[in-house]
Amino acid sequence: MTDHFSDTLRAASEPNWTRAVEHRFVSELYTGSVNDRVMAFYLIQDHRFLDSFLTLLGAAIATCDTFDARLRFGQFAGMVSGEENTYFLRAFDHLGVTDKDRAETPDTAPTTGFQSIMREAAETRSYAAILAVLNVAEGLYYDWAMRAPKPLPESFVHAEWITLHDSPAFAQFVAFLRAELDRVGPTTPDIARDFFLRAVSLELEFFDAVY
Numbered sequence: 432m433t434d435h436f437s438d439t440l441r442a443a444s445e446p447n448w449t450r451a452v453e454h455r456f457v458s459e460l461y462t463g464s465v466n467d468r469v470m471a472f473y474l475i476q477d478h479r480f481l482d483s484f485l486t487l488l489g490a491a492i493a494t495c496d497t498f499d500a501r502l503r504f505g506q507f508a509g510m511v512s513g514e515e516n517t518y519f520l521r522a523f524d525h526l527g528v529t530d531k532d533r534a535e536t537p538d539t540a541p542t543t544g545f546q547s548i549m550r551e552a553a554e555t556r557s558y559a560a561i562l563a564v565l566n567v568a569e570g571l572y573y574d575w576a577m578r579a580p581k582p583l584p585e586s587f588v589h590a591e592w593i594t595l596h597d598s599p600a601f602a603q604f605v606a607f608l609r610a611e612l613d614r615v616g617p618t619t620p621d622i623a624r625d626f627f628l629r630a631v632s633l634e635l636e637f638f639d640a641v642y
């Protein structure tokens with residue numbers, strides 16, 4: 432059996448990948464028992480993640496080498512800017528998080544770390560580096576979301592955060608990202624590996640930082 436480049440990177444990222452996917456935050460999300468204060472803090476941080484993530488998607492649109500890939504990234508950027516952003520705004524409203532709360536909450540170190548790795552990947556203009564970070568951000572979230580036991584928790588704040596990351600459209604996008612990394616990553620394996628491993632560490636630290 433041929434090893435896929437994406438699988439090799441994922442294996443190299445252990446044990447951090449599995450520690451992130453099986454994190455306390457994820458287990459509590461499955462049962463709808465994430466404390467409201469913890470959920471609010473996580474979502475405030477993650478809404479900032481979304482901002483730099485869109486920059487990274489923009490860089491993917493600019494650097495990818497096929498029209499098909501450009502269309503997929505464009506469609507995904509539309510979903511993130513629409514449906515996903517609206518989820519955050521509804522969740523803030525539901526949890527009583529005001530604009531003032533959001534403005535006065537400082538970035539955690541992993542939030543800053545994500546902002547800088549995404550800016551760094553975008554600035555390399557290396558499609559492989561950009562794909563490495565996107566594969567972690569979306570692949571790792573899909574990996575825990577697809578394992579969520581049914582029925583999903585009652586609160587939309589918990590349930591929709593799961594469904595946003597395991598819908599059929601999201602699964603297809605993750606499969607596309609993997610195929611692109613398998614195709615392009617081996618041309619600059621060290622760069623792809625470096626960005627991939629750093630992004631997995633940040634995912635774990637991001638969950639740790641909300642407790």
Ligand SMILES: Cc1ncc(CN)c(N)n1
Pocket residue numbers: 477480567568569572634637
């Ligand atoms: C930190 C983080 N990593 C990944 C995702 C999935 N887009 C997210 N929302 N936040």
